[in-house]
Amino acid sequence: MGAVEGPRVSHSGNAAPVLSTSHAHWQFQIYSEYCNNHPNACMELSRLTKVNKYVYFFEACRLLQKMIDISLDGFLLTPVQKICKYPLQLAELLKYTNPQHRDFKDVEAALNAMKNVARLINERKRRLENIDKIAQWQSSIEDWEGEDVLVRSSELIYSGELAKISHPQAKSQQRMFFLFDHQLVCCKKDLLRRDILYYKSRINMDDMEILDVEDGKDKDFNISVKNAFKLHCRDTEEVHIFCAKKPEQKQRWLKAFENERRQVQLDQETGFSITEVQKKQAMLNASKPYYDFLMRQKHPTLPTTLPQQQVFMLAEPKRKPSNFWQNISRLTPFRK
Structure with missing residues (x-):
């Protein structure tokens, strides 16, 4: 040796x-x-x-x-x-x-x-x-429409109740909102049983710009708002305004929208994705x-x-x- x-x-x-x-x-x-x-x-x-x-x-x-x-x-x-x-x-x-x-x-x-x-x-x-x-x-x-949430999303970022105002009627509607990565799901509470939710719509967050709104009269909607923010679609110029009950609730929503964009960017950087098999299995498990x-x-x-x-x-x-x-x-x- x-x-x-x-x-x-x-x-x-x-x-x-x-x-x-x-x-x-x-x-x-x-x-x-x-x-x-x-x-x-x-x-x-x-x-x-x-x-x-x-x-x-x-x-x-x-x-x-x-x-x-x-x-x-x-x-x-x-x-x-x-x-x-x-x-x-x-x-x-x-x-x-x-x-x-x-x-x-x-x-x-x-x-x-x-x-x-x-x-x-x-x-x-x-x-x-x-x-x-x-x-x-x-x-x-209840009354779910369109693709499953898991087709585009895999994380619940935030949820809560907001008043939603949209064109052209500018009528306020109280709704429950669930912010996932890539999308915001809107639901309506049952009139009698408040623990039951009905699907109403969803918003593609990839196309949206979040705008803070000062208290007072809004020029776009010509109404007075408080604790409000807007979602503005860059492609279609569609605008939705949302009002929270308290200033701190509004701030939590604004922070949640920042977290949603950060999560989407992080998933892109790390290559995170859910396979089709995993999505289908999750939906199957939910029904068992x-x-x-x-x-x-x-x-x-x-x-x-x-x-x-x-x-x-x-x-x-x-x-x-x-x-x-x-x-x-x-x-x-x-x-x-």
Whole structure:
């Protein structure tokens, strides 16, 4: 083997900088798909292992490939564990790297990139869970018309009650509005049962410009308004005016419109999208009586911080329930 060599000076070269680029998002997108599909894969495997021919087949494959004696669900867990380990390993490497070392900045950048990948995977998991809730919400709306919300949207940004005024009548109508990415859905409350909503219309937010309106007489509509803002269509010059009951409600809506545009831009930058299969499955689940059972299933959550070995557990962390969906459930009770 020759003489024992002294300690080597190891340089990361271009390995770490590759992770620090924006390409890390799409390079690791397959992990996002895999982690979010992992619960379904385990459920399907559990179903198949109840049939002897599949049990024999899986074992024969393992023996032919001379693989270690681990069950198939253990192999399925490996990619999830790996994406969890990357930040831990890089953090440990950074801990023992001298800040003056030429590799320090590259390792630090790689660590931040892998943390971002974990955050993106968790965000995608949350968004995929949301599409089931959105599909269930839509199924509770009476007289729904046109395409499903999920055709263009995957996130509820904000919701609330506003007075809507449109040309040519300039008549005020009290409506419930639900702001999703790309669209604003308008619903009307039932006169007798106020917890039932009827679909009325929707507005394409991609074509809209949001304008703040001062209290007083509006020139376009020739009426006095308070706590108002406008949605102006750049293409058709169509204008809608909306009035909130309180100034703080108006400000929350203006902030929500900013968040909606920010969400759309972020989805474009990260390449986030919902597949047609996922959309159809969500709508199918919304119409099934075992919807609540599906929503209770656990999903793997990846660490965005750096805990110890607990990160390898697939238990979902406890979270406070979202007020959004509690409010919506009161307004539009899910059908049995």
